[in-house]
Amino acid sequence: MASSDVTTRWYYSKDVYQILGITNRQLQYWDETGLFSPTEKSTRRRKYSFTDLIQLSVIRRLLERGVSLQKIRKGIANLQRILPQVTFPFAELEIDTDGENVFVHHKDSWFEAITGQTMISFRVEDLFYQVIDLLEEREKRSVEMPVQSPGSLDSVRLPQAHKR
Numbered sequence: 001m002a003s004s005d006v007t008t009r010w011y012y013s014k015d016v017y018q019i020l021g022i023t024n025r026q027l028q029y030w031d032e033t034g035l036f037s038p039t040e041k042s043t044r045r046r047k048y049s050f051t052d053l054i055q056l057s058v059i060r061r062l063l064e065r066g067v068s069l070q071k072i073r074k075g076i077a078n079l080q081r082i083l084p085q086v087t088f089p090f091a092e093l094e095i096d097t098d099g100e101n102v103f104v105h106h107k108d109s110w111f112e113a114i115t116g117q118t119m120i121s122f123r124v125e126d127l128f129y130q131v132i133d134l135l136e137e138r139e140k141r142s143v144e145m146p147v148q149s150p151g152s153l154d155s156v157r158l159p160q161a162h163k164r
């Protein structure tokens with residue numbers, strides 16, 4: 001099956017169980033409690049899109065790593081409040097957890113999903129290379145500038161006093 005086929009077809013509860021190991025009862029409970037609803041549902045069947053499978057996979061992974069359903073639910077609600085422009089939070093964001101907290105990366109910033117607390121995040125290695133670049137630029141500028149004797153004021157322009 002071509003990758004475009006898997007991303008455009010519908011999946012049913014039975015498929016979700018076979019692919020992700022999430023039972024029909026879990027899917028029903030998550031839908032009833034507002035944790036996650038399928039893209040389409042009728043009175044007889046729930047239809048899941050490929051994007052739904054991605055989001056369900058994230059929920060399952062968070063559960064496997066010890067995050068409670070209550071925290072996942074709160075995190076989703078906060079993400080919808082904090083990032084209203086994000087349509088599919090679990091498909092569009094980078095997510096990490098320590099089992100207790102859920103951390104979200106969006107457009108160069110990190111924050112905790114449940115509290116919304118912003119985190120300062122940067123790689124020290126990046127600063128290492130940035131300082132090297134600054135030192136090299138400084139060295140380059142000092143080579144380009146004429147060397148003067150310490151006491152020489154020939155090329156120094158002192159600012160004029162402002163007259164009132």
